[in-house]
Amino acid sequence: xxxxxxxxxxxxxxxxxxxxxxxxxxxxxxxxxxxxxxxxxxxxxxxxxxxxxxxxxxxxxxxxxxxxxxxxxxxxxxxxxxxxxxxxxxxxxxxxxxxxxxxxxxxxxxxxxxxxxxxxxxxxxxxxxxxxxxxxxxxxxxxxxxxxxxxxxxxxxxxxxxxxxxxxxxxxxxxxxxxxxxxxxxxxxxxxxxxxxxxxxxxxxxxxxxxxxxxxxxxxxxxxxxxxxxxxxxxxxxxxxxxxxxxxxxxxxxxxxxxxxxxxxxxxxxxxxxxxxxxxxxxxxxxxxxxxxxxxxxxxxxxxxxxxxxxxxxxxxxx
Amino acid sequence: xxxxxxxxxxxxxxxxxxxxxxxxxxxxxxxxxxxxxxxxxxxxxxxxxxxxxxxxxxxxxxxxxxxxxxxxxxxxxxxxxxxxxxxxxxxxxxxxxxxxxxxxxxxxxxxxxxxxxxxxxxxxxxxxxxxxxxxxxxxxxxxxxxxxxxxxxxxxxxxxxxxxxxxxxxxxxxxxxxxxxxxxxxxxxxxxxxxxxxxxxxxxxxxxxxxxxxxxxxxxxxxxxxxxxxxxxxxxxxxxxxxxxxxxxxxxxxxxxxxxxxxxxxxxxxxxxxxxxxxxxxxxxxxxxxxxxxxxxxxxxxxxxxxxxxxxxxxxxxxxxxxxxxxxxxxxxxxxxxxxxxxxxxxxxxxxxxxxxxxxxxxxxxxxxxxxxxxxxxxxxxxxxxxxxxxxxxxxxxxxxxxxxxxxxxxxxxxxxxxxxxxxxxxxxxxxxxxxxxxxxxxxxxxxxxxxxxxxxxxxxxxxxxxxxxxxxxxxxxxxxxxxxxxxxxxxxxxxxxxxxxxxxxxxxxxxxxxxxxxxxxxxxxxxxxxxxxxxxxxxxxxxxxxxxxxxxxxxxxxxxxxxxxxx
Numbered sequence: 086x087x088x089x090x091x092x093x094x095x096x097x098x099x100x101x102x103x104x105x106x107x108x109x110x111x112x113x114x115x116x117x118x119x120x121x122x123x124x125x126x127x128x129x130x131x132x133x134x135x136x137x138x139x140x141x142x143x144x145x146x147x148x149x150x151x152x153x154x155x156x157x158x159x160x161x162x163x164x165x166x167x168x169x170x171x172x173x174x175x176x177x178x179x180x181x182x183x184x185x186x187x188x189x190x191x192x193x194x195x196x197x198x199x200x201x202x203x204x205x206x207x208x209x210x211x212x213x214x215x216x217x218x219x220x221x222x223x224x225x226x227x228x229x230x231x232x233x234x235x236x237x238x239x240x241x242x243x244x245x246x247x248x249x250x251x252x253x254x255x256x257x258x259x260x261x262x263x264x265x266x267x268x269x270x271x272x273x274x275x276x277x278x279x280x281x282x283x284x285x286x287x288x289x290x291x292x293x294x295x296x297x298x299x300x301x302x303x304x305x306x307x308x309x310x311x312x313x314x315x316x317x318x319x320x321x322x323x324x325x326x327x328x329x330x331x332x333x334x335x336x337x338x339x340x341x342x343x344x345x346x347x348x349x350x351x352x353x354x355x356x357x358x359x360x361x362x363x364x365x366x367x368x369x370x371x372x373x374x375x376x377x378x379x380x381x382x383x384x385x386x387x388x389x390x391x392x393x394x395x396x397x398x399x400x401x402x403x404x
Numbered sequence: 405x406x407x408x409x410x411x412x413x414x415x416x417x418x419x420x421x422x423x424x425x426x427x428x429x430x431x432x433x434x435x436x437x438x439x440x441x442x443x444x445x446x447x448x449x450x451x452x453x454x455x456x457x458x459x460x461x462x463x464x465x466x467x468x469x470x471x472x473x474x475x476x477x478x479x480x481x482x483x484x485x486x487x488x489x490x491x492x493x494x495x496x497x498x499x500x501x502x503x504x505x506x507x508x509x510x511x512x513x514x515x516x517x518x519x520x521x522x523x524x525x526x527x528x529x530x531x532x533x534x535x536x537x538x539x540x541x542x543x544x545x546x547x548x549x550x551x552x553x554x555x556x557x558x559x560x561x562x563x564x565x566x567x568x569x570x571x572x573x574x575x576x577x578x579x580x581x582x583x584x585x586x587x588x589x590x591x592x593x594x595x596x597x598x599x600x601x602x603x604x605x606x607x608x609x610x611x612x613x614x615x616x617x618x619x620x621x622x623x624x625x626x627x628x629x630x631x632x633x634x635x636x637x638x639x640x641x642x643x644x645x646x647x648x649x650x651x652x653x654x655x656x657x658x659x660x661x662x663x664x665x666x667x668x669x670x671x672x673x674x675x676x677x678x679x680x681x682x683x684x685x686x687x688x689x690x691x692x693x694x695x696x697x698x699x700x701x702x703x704x705x706x707x708x709x710x711x712x713x714x715x716x717x718x719x720x721x722x723x724x725x726x727x728x729x730x731x732x733x734x735x736x737x738x739x740x741x742x743x744x745x746x747x748x749x750x751x752x753x754x755x756x757x758x759x760x761x762x763x764x765x766x767x768x769x770x771x772x773x774x775x776x777x778x779x780x781x782x783x784x785x786x787x788x789x790x791x792x793x794x795x796x797x798x799x800x801x802x803x804x805x806x807x808x809x810x811x812x813x814x815x816x817x818x819x820x821x822x823x824x825x826x827x828x829x830x831x832x833x834x835x836x837x838x839x840x841x842x843x844x845x846x847x848x849x850x851x852x853x854x855x856x857x858x859x860x861x862x863x864x865x866x867x868x869x870x871x872x873x874x875x876x877x878x879x880x881x882x883x884x885x886x887x888x889x890x891x892x893x894x895x896x897x898x899x900x901x902x903x904x905x906x907x908x909x910x911x912x913x914x915x916x917x918x919x920x921x922x923x924x925x926x927x928x929x930x931x932x933x934x935x936x937x938x939x940x941x942x943x944x945x946x947x948x949x950x951x952x953x954x955x956x957x958x959x960x961x962x963x964x965x966x967x968x969x970x971x972x
Contacts, residue, residue, distance in 0.1 A: 245939040249955030258461035282692035282713030294646040336888035339966030355606040369532025
């Protein structure tokens with residue numbers, strides 16, 4: 086013990102570590118894992134409703150009840166044989182997904198909900214981070230899909246950082262309820278719907294198909310990952326850019342050489358086009374070339390048409 | 405409003421409704437349960453003194469409009485039929501029809517539309533003329549910028565229509581064979597702003613209103629089958645096509661001349677003095693075949709998939725071919741532990757393109773022809789392992805590690821095989837003493853070598869100009885080290901959820917990350933993100949949600965920016 090204490094450099098470090106250990110020890114202990122004992126047998130829905138009448142009444146409008154899952158043993162089809170629980174009234178003698186779920190154990194829902202949509206559910210991120218199905222679904226509910234809350238609030242309940250981003254000026258219309266989180270995210274597996282192939286960019290391209298390409302003139306980050314320039318959950322910058330222009334562009338490209346040019350103060354007429362009367366300011370060139378790069382480089386996601394300059398070999402993505 | 409697929413939706417809906425409801429007519433013995441709710445109201449939309457871009461998705465038809473919501477459902481034994489529709493305004497409609505006939509047929513078709521208001525760039529910043537003295541008084545310089553809006557009264561925006569359908573058919577007599585078919589069409593029509601530069605004579609930007617008429621159609625069919633209990637096999641064939649029906653916009657590019665001296669500069673440009681297309685969106689399509697299998701052997705499960713896909717630019721005859729496979733192994737060595745290992749390998753090949761560029765300044769031996777090699781041509785490999793230990797119900801800890809490698813065949817130059825590698829690690833913990841409280845803490849790390857080797861893109865080509873240097877060498881000196889890609893990422897994610905009952909949730913959390921790139925000779929790139937948040941959600945019943953959220957985002961980047969240099 087003394088040897089252990091000598092490892093600490095000072096009293097502050099020792100106090101912090103010991104305090105943390107005490108905090109862990111003082112955390113309230115949870116009851117042991119529950120479930121039907123091996124010798125329990127089925128007792129039928131009527132026995133269950135004798136004590137759980139409120140739930141049983143509400144459950145009549147539930148999709149599982151309407152589809153008569155389990156016949157006369159609808160409750161025990163999910164909760165397991167209830168004879169021991171009914172005899173002793175002990176909650177630990179019957180399975181409850183709300184308190185008995187473990188990421189390493191069995192999930193009763195996936196006994197029925199199988200197939201391609203659920204084929205890797207037990208390996209999906211939500212399976213590990215949420216408490217199985219019952220964090221999002223109220224199994225006894227009458228609501229469509231048995232959701233505990235409406236979307237997107239259901240998702241925002243845990244992903245509150247994404248909720249904040251959804252309120253930023255540039256965002257996908259999730260808070261307007263015009264698209265939902267599940268249009269992009271498959272909550273039951275890692276794959277999203279409506280994608281064609283498994284290109285890492287495919288999730289975005291399944292809606293923004295105009296940028297699929299392949300293009301003759303490419304912008305390399307588009308080949309790499311849309312997330313280099315865009316944050317799909319919402320940003321302060323326009324078009325869900327992770328930074329405003331020109332700063333985003335300048336984090337890979339040099340400033341346009343025209344920005345160093347001095348400009349005149351006053352009116353001017355372009356000699357070849359005198360009808361274009363214009364007014365310049367001393368910082369005119371800076372304003373023109375350091376405001377928004379995509380004013381000129383408008384086809385930033387790729388183009389099949391060459392830009393005008395020969396020395397640029399047509400690669401400038403302006404057309 | 406232009407054409408909408410609402411007519412198609414009605415036709416599909418009628419066929420679907422007949423298919424689903426037919427069994428109802430022949431089985432009178434089963435009890436039926438129906439519910440109908442109808443809500444009729446109205447709303448007013450006005451955008452006076454309201455910046456249009458702020459209301460990007462809030463603006464539909466202006467003025468007072470009726471609003472209708474209808475929901476109908478019918479359950480009869482194992483047959484269900486449900487219809488729900490919401491009319492907000494002619495540009496925002498949603499209709500869903502779903503049903504199930506015993507366990508043989510289930511399906512859903514939906515139509516959703518909304519209007520997206522587009523912003524307008526006034527081009528006000530594009531007005532300047534070069535000065536030739538430091539007092540900014542002598543307008544001798546030739547460089548200038550002007551702009552022109554050819555459609556000043558245009559109001560940009562488009563309506564997006566989405567029609568989807570999903571069907572699952574369990575083949576009668578073949579209890580374990582299911583046929584799956586789905587379809588999605590996205591149609592966008594309206595007007596958008598296009599800006600094009602007429603580079604020579606005087607740098608002149610022109611804004612035009614162009615028609616939007618984009619169409620994406622995707623369909624997939626497949627099957628899944630359990631030949632034996634422990635084996636699930638599936639195949640999906642997918643097809644997607646995209647085309648723009650709008651006419652390609654055109655613009656007149658001035659003849660290239662020096663704006664002051666009037667010298668003809670046509671030999672510096674690829675085209676000029678002509679009307680040319682711009683902003684053309686190519687017609688594309690993509691086909692993919694995916695085979696999956698899932699099997700269980702004792703305490704372990706194996707998932708595997710293989711995908712082959714071809715993406716085509718039909719307008720230009722270009723093609724991307726891809727083949728990739730994934731393998732996942734999951735085992736529960738004990739009741740309290742779980743181990744997952746994954747591996748994947750993918751090969752993507754994008755066609756090279758030979759590009760002819762006219763010679764610069766007649767008679768000059770320098771040529772600009774080149775072959776466009778694509779950075780998308782690559783081989784990607786990934787492997788990862790995760791271990792979860794849950795000694796008892798309230799605790800869970802997990803540790804994971806992964807490695808990714810991307811080799812780009814022809815990047816930064818032909819046959820260079822530029823390589824990016826990434827090592828990922830994470831440590832996570834979860835504490836849940838009971839169903840009312842959950843706390844999660846995760847630390848993650850990513851170490852990347854050559855995150856995106858695009859700072860090496862200065863290929864050996866181009867023109868020597870008044871110096872022994874090539875352009876590409878000068879560019880490389882100026883900004884080859886400018887990047888916003890990190891080589892090291894450290895992050896922490898803490899989430900605390902308190903649910904006193906099913907009607908209230910209180911969440912608090914913080915997500916913090918530090919990204920750095922120390923491979924740069926002069927100044928390290930650094931990006932710090934910090935996002936604490938607190939939210940409260942109250943749900944008195946499933947149809948009511950009251951929520952409040954307080955979040956603060958701190959995001960700071962510190963990196964190189966190359967200062968501009970004039971020619972030479």
